């Protein structure tokens with residue numbers, strides 16, 4: 001039987017691009033996200049090429065995550081690959097002006113949601129002694145930027161959790177990868193700026209950001225290395241993005 005992948009946050013951006021890429025390569029897909037109509041559209045598009053099980057899921061709801069994994073149809077239940085992609089940034093204000101609810105939502109989704117999905121899927125992978133978890137981190141977890149406060153903190157967690165998983169899984173054949181994208185054009189900025197299209201558009205003005213398909217390529221590559229090879233971390237940026245020197249504030 002072909003391999004199977006569970007992709008969270010498949011309704012947009014990297015998740016949808018991964019769904020299309022893995023479908024094209026013949027993988028069976030389990031796709032989730034909160035927006036049912038997007039899931040319906042994606043299922044209609046991909047079900048002509050590969051078996052697709054799509055279900056609405058808010059990864060912040062631990063009971064719903066466990067129920068969804070327990071309710072997977074038998075032909076999907078042995079998950080070969082979990083792509084923990086669902087996530088978001090909210091706001092770009094300095095910490096002293098941030099909305100606490102935005103911080104809570106990022107922690108609940110990027111950290112706790114990722115943990116719920118991992119914890120629900122991992123025992124089966126260990127039991128089958130086969131499987132791969134690809135987490136979608138961010139360069140924001142590696143380098144600070146103004147306004148990246150809690151978002152960057154959540155992605156630093158994802159990186160360290162990924163590396164720690166590797167140590168816990170030593171002796172099994174289960175693999176773990178953290179993919180760390182830089183600037184990519186998806187719905188990410190629209191969500192960050194709460195639907196303000198002009199603010200979101202300005203992020204990409206005059207630049208050539210990564211496309212969602214570029215990250216799907218990396219995820220697919222990491223997932224298809226020989227079984228004895230583990231890609232620990234992959235950091236990917238568009239050529240137009242680089243680093244700034246340390247900032248020095250000088251008194252006038």
Ligand SMILES: NC(=O)c1ccc[n+]([C@@H]2O[C@H](COP(=O)([O-])OP(=O)(O)OC[C@H]3O[C@@H](n4cnc5c(N)ncnc54)[C@H](OP(=O)(O)O)[C@@H]3O)[C@@H](O)[C@H]2O)c1
Nearest residue numbers: 009011012013014033034035058059086087184186187188
């Ligand atoms: N774009 C970038 O520049 C960039 C760079 C580095 C890392 N990332 C990371 O890449 C991942 C994907 O983001 P993207 O750029 O593809 O953004 P996107 O286009 O906004 O996609 C985000 C996906 O996450 C899902 N999602 C959000 N909250 C969820 C929840 N509570 N439960 C289930 N699904 C949820 C959304 O689906 P629903 O709204 O339908 O639930 C959507 O499918 C995120 O983890 C993000 O932090 C993005």
